[in-house]
Amino acid sequence: MYRYDEVDHRIVRERVEQFRDQTQRFLAGQLSEDEFRPLRLMNGLYVQRHAPMLRVAIPYGHLASRQLRKLAHIARTYDKNYAHFTTRQNIQFNWPELARVPDILAELAEVEMHAIQTSGNCVRNTTTDAFAGVAQDELLDPRAYCEIIRQWSTLHPEFAFLPRKFKIAVSGSVEDRAATQVHDIGLHVVRNDAGEVGFKVIVGGGLGRTPIVGEVVKEFLPTRHLLTYLDAVLRVYNRFGRRDNKYKARIKILVKAMTVEGFAAKVEDEWMHLKDGPSTLRDVDVSHYASFFTDPDYEQLSANPPEFSSKLAEEPAFARWVERNTRPHKQAGYRSVVLSLKKTGVPPGDITAEQMDAAADWADRFGYGELRVAHEQNLILPDVRERDLYEVWQLAKSQGFATPNIGLLTDIICCPGGDFCSLANARSIPVAEAIQTRFEDLDYLFDLGDIDCNFSGCMNACGHHHIGNIGILGVDKNGEEWYQITLGGSQGSHTTIGKVIGPSFAQADVPLAFEKIMTVYLEQRAAGERFIETVRRIGLDPFKERVYAKHH
Amino acid sequence: MQSIIKDGQIVQDGWQILRADAEGQYPAVAPDVDVIVPLSQWLADKAGWQARPGRTAVWLAPADDPQLLAADLAALPLVAVDFPAFTDGRGYSLGRLLRERYSYAGELRALGDVWVDLLHYLWQVGFNAFEIKDGKAIDSALSGYDTFTERYQSTHREPLPLFRRRVTSL
Numbered sequence: 073m074y075r076y077d078e079v080d081h082r083i084v085r086e087r088v089e090q091f092r093d094q095t096q097r098f099l100a101g102q103l104s105e106d107e108f109r110p111l112r113l114m115n116g117l118y119v120q121r122h123a124p125m126l127r128v129a130i131p132y133g134h135l136a137s138r139q140l141r142k143l144a145h146i147a148r149t150y151d152k153n154y155a156h157f158t159t160r161q162n163i164q165f166n167w168p169e170l171a172r173v174p175d176i177l178a179e180l181a182e183v184e185m186h187a188i189q190t191s192g193n194c195v196r197n198t199t200t201d202a203f204a205g206v207a208q209d210e211l212l213d214p215r216a217y218c219e220i221i222r223q224w225s226t227l228h229p230e231f232a233f234l235p236r237k238f239k240i241a242v243s244g245s246v247e248d249r250a251a252t253q254v255h256d257i258g259l260h261v262v263r264n265d266a267g268e269v270g271f272k273v274i275v276g277g278g279l280g281r282t283p284i285v286g287e288v289v290k291e292f293l294p295t296r297h298l299l300t301y302l303d304a305v306l307r308v309y310n311r312f313g314r315r316d317n318k319y320k321a322r323i324k325i326l327v328k329a330m331t332v333e334g335f336a337a338k339v340e341d342e343w344m345h346l347k348d349g350p351s352t353l354r355d356v357d358v359s360h361y362a363s364f365f366t367d368p369d370y371e372q373l374s375a376n377p378p379e380f381s382s383k384l385a386e387e388p389a390f391a392r393w394v395e396r397n398t399r400p401h402k403q404a405g406y407r408s409v410v411l412s413l414k415k416t417g418v419p420p421g422d423i424t425a426e427q428m429d430a431a432a433d434w435a436d437r438f439g440y441g442e443l444r445v446a447h448e449q450n451l452i453l454p455d456v457r458e459r460d461l462y463e464v465w466q467l468a469k470s471q472g473f474a475t476p477n478i479g480l481l482t483d484i485i486c487c488p489g490g491d492f493c494s495l496a497n498a499r500s501i502p503v504a505e506a507i508q509t510r511f512e513d514l515d516y517l518f519d520l521g522d523i524d525c526n527f528s529g530c531m532n533a534c535g536h537h538h539i540g541n542i543g544i545l546g547v548d549k550n551g552e553e554w555y556q557i558t559l560g561g562s563q564g565s566h567t568t569i570g571k572v573i574g575p576s577f578a579q580a581d582v583p584l585a586f587e588k589i590m591t592v593y594l595e596q597r598a599a600g601e602r603f604i605e606t607v608r609r610i611g612l613d614p615f616k617e618r619v620y621a622k623h624h
Numbered sequence: 625m626q627s628i629i630k631d632g633q634i635v636q637d638g639w640q641i642l643r644a645d646a647e648g649q650y651p652a653v654a655p656d657v658d659v660i661v662p663l664s665q666w667l668a669d670k671a672g673w674q675a676r677p678g679r680t681a682v683w684l685a686p687a688d689d690p691q692l693l694a695a696d697l698a699a700l701p702l703v704a705v706d707f708p709a710f711t712d713g714r715g716y717s718l719g720r721l722l723r724e725r726y727s728y729a730g731e732l733r734a735l736g737d738v739w740v741d742l743l744h745y746l747w748q749v750g751f752n753a754f755e756i757k758d759g760k761a762i763d764s765a766l767s768g769y770d771t772f773t774e775r776y777q778s779t780h781r782e783p784l785p786l787f788r789r790r791v792t793s794l
Contacts, residue, residue: 077790079774079786079790082773082774083772083774083775083776086771086772086773087772090741090771090772094741107710110710110711111741193711193713220787223776223786223787224776224777224785226776227772227775227776228776228777229716229744229745229746229748229749229775229777229779230713230716230717230720230745230749230777230779231713231716232713232716232745233710233711233712233713233716234713299785307717307720310713310714310716310717311714311717311718315712315714345725349778349783350778350783350784350785350788351777351778351785353787354788354791356791357787357788357790357791360787360790360791361787
């Protein structure tokens, strides 16, 4: 993975000192609340219900074991022994003290981490496929470009005060696992007829109040032009994006207002001035960054070694876990392991300091000291030998990481909701738990198969409810918490925004509504048909009829 | 006279800024003062402003199009950009456009909600003069230049981005 040089270290250290000074001036009354707010947000610090919340960047979800141990140390020393992974592949601490935040940042800097631009109206953490570099269907390892984008976007002098937040995602594989179509900019690796590699540039996707699937503004951007083109898009947005209404300030609104053709033409105009300028990437530049993402020293192994296949045959519970919680690897004899952070009774995405230490140890012992954070809020050991999977499974079980539910209904993507977040209209954690409890029977859960369930506690859609096959949105009705259900959303290469099925539900009624929806699915599904496919085929009406039927 | 920061020094400065009052009316400008006028006023009567004994400069609001000033830049003694709120970042793009696209080489001044924490970015995109907001310390604002000793991007001050300098130094 990428390692800082002296300059990277210096920039992060200087940022820590800048923030320390800003915090001290705020505490001394020299910076007003209104002045400090944008400054602290740009360093990931929110003021929340109980305490400040600090969001730490995990660039494109890459984490070294020593970094995870540092996060565990921070959770123990400055927080209440746990933290929360987000849908931007970042991690949040819910209980730090404001005055100690600069010390936390200084500790993070020791392990090449920071909280730069994890919030605020600026370019946020670039995200990518959690299986980048190890996936079987990869066209191009996107990580070198992710790091190039990370550096370009870090403290960019022109784009520190955008109209609104700005999120970029990169996908290098056939199947889009980075939700690129619902980002301000989605970059999808493509090959043109000449075999040249470039990016398809998608702009103006996003969730939130106005969910929109992004549109293609450039079918093929040669990779060397990446940064000049990003500069052009950002400049058009910075100058012309709306600033009078924060709900209309995302780039998606500008793209709609200008039409995608109009927007693309404006960007092209701007780009003509920047193209081939000093930010053009030479092959040597890309090679420099790519050199940090070379394959580890994989052993030459054959797939399905006997000690692995015999355990699969002997222990159905192990086979079930392998089926759901591991992924094929490009290297024979290896798989990627997904450690589930979706155990019933634990808020989705939460992880304890002890779990962090354990996962870091396994990354060293069974892999190459690296982990990944998935935007679905799970933790990944990317390189595990198949012959070690049984032992990893047992260890994962001992730490509550082995719920075999990845991609199933109870693998809920979920924001922290009203228990923690001051923006939320409703709590999400207890409702997610009630759903998990209702579907705890593993045979039933497996029978239901692949279902993305996404849950947001408010319109801001941090839980990506619009692109859940089944989505839940917390809404406020006269001070009470209600829950709206959407069906038919999907992420990936065919991203779709789900539709609301009808009036919202009281908290206690959500699990029953889910059960009715699943019953309709089981009754109606064709052989081998996944939930989303049935929803697409039969439409919403059969589900609505069942869910809202009057009791007899 | 007022104190401003220019080219890294605190200096005395006599430029006045012409702004519309609450009714949108512009007060009269004495003929012999040095005044920075809004782009709209400049475009409405270029010849009139140029005929005054005092010097005339132009300030841009965030939504203004710097291209409208392109033909006049070589003759202007000063161009300013207003930051009505520090969170309005449009002026950073205007700074770069004035410097990089329209090759403006004279004094480029930031006005409005400008203080220490913004100086570094403003300097990088091409501003070299800063009217620090009332109530904010001007002497400590000088430290804003050095908040960061290096940056990743191509900027007006350092067109070669870090990644290019990195690889040649290998």
